Amino acid sequence: MKYWLMKSEPGEFGIDDLEKRPGGIEHWDGVRNYQARNMMRDGMKRGDPVFFYHSNCELPGIVGIAQIVREAYPDHTAFDPDHKHYDPACKPDQPRWCMVDVGFVSKLKRTISLAELKDRPELEGLALIRRGNRLSIMPVEKSQWDFILSLE
DNA sequence: GCCAACGTTGGC
DNA sequence: GCCAACGTTGGC
Numbered sequence A: 001m002k003y004w005l006m007k008s009e010p011g012e013f014g015i016d017d018l019e020k021r022p023g024g025i026e027h028w029d030g031v032r033n034y035q036a037r038n039m040m041r042d043g044m045k046r047g048d049p050v051f052f053y054h055s056n057c058e059l060p061g062i063v064g065i066a067q068i069v070r071e072a073y074p075d076h077t078a079f080d081p082d083h084k085h086y087d088p089a090c091k092p093d094q095p096r097w098c099m100v101d102v103g104f105v106s107k108l109k110r111t112i113s114l115a116e117l118k119d120r121p122e123l124e125g126l127a128l129i130r131r132g133n134r135l136s137i138m139p140v141e142k143s144q145w146d147f148i149l150s151l152e
Numbered sequence B, C: 001g002c003c004a005a006c007g008t009t010g011g012c
Helices: A015-020 A034-042 A114-119 A142-151
Strands: A003-008 A025-027 A049-054 A061-074 A098-113 A137-140
Touching (some): A003 A061, A003 A142, A015 A049, A015 A061, A034 A137, A049 A142
Parallel strands (some): A003 A049
């Protein structure tokens, strides 16, 4: 089992939005970065736990837990010219982008802020706080996962 | 709103 | 294959 962190802007789609979806499940479309795609496609397995991270907001940080409920399949929004995530170079017979379905698990009692994560020597290797990291999907070590949860 | 840090694109 | 220009991410 692998552990993950996925970023989302709460103004677009936050942890509360996920919780309100039917069954607490939503597809995670719009990933347009190859590194992130590869992790989604090759790494994510059903049942993998995910930290839900709020970015680009008042208090960036980890706000909840989700899990992978469906493994990678083609991201259809790439084919839709009217969609925000449309990729004109992408044809349905050769899907370039994929998505997974994530399911709501729980909200943390409080936001574990980015500042707090940066402050912890135990999390030195965490991809999230490596300089210049802009990946929307990244792996989390089990030891890091456990430590972060212990901060709650 | 600013800006650093990337990733992508396209001319050559 | 190089690299400048451009677009995006995301903290602050």
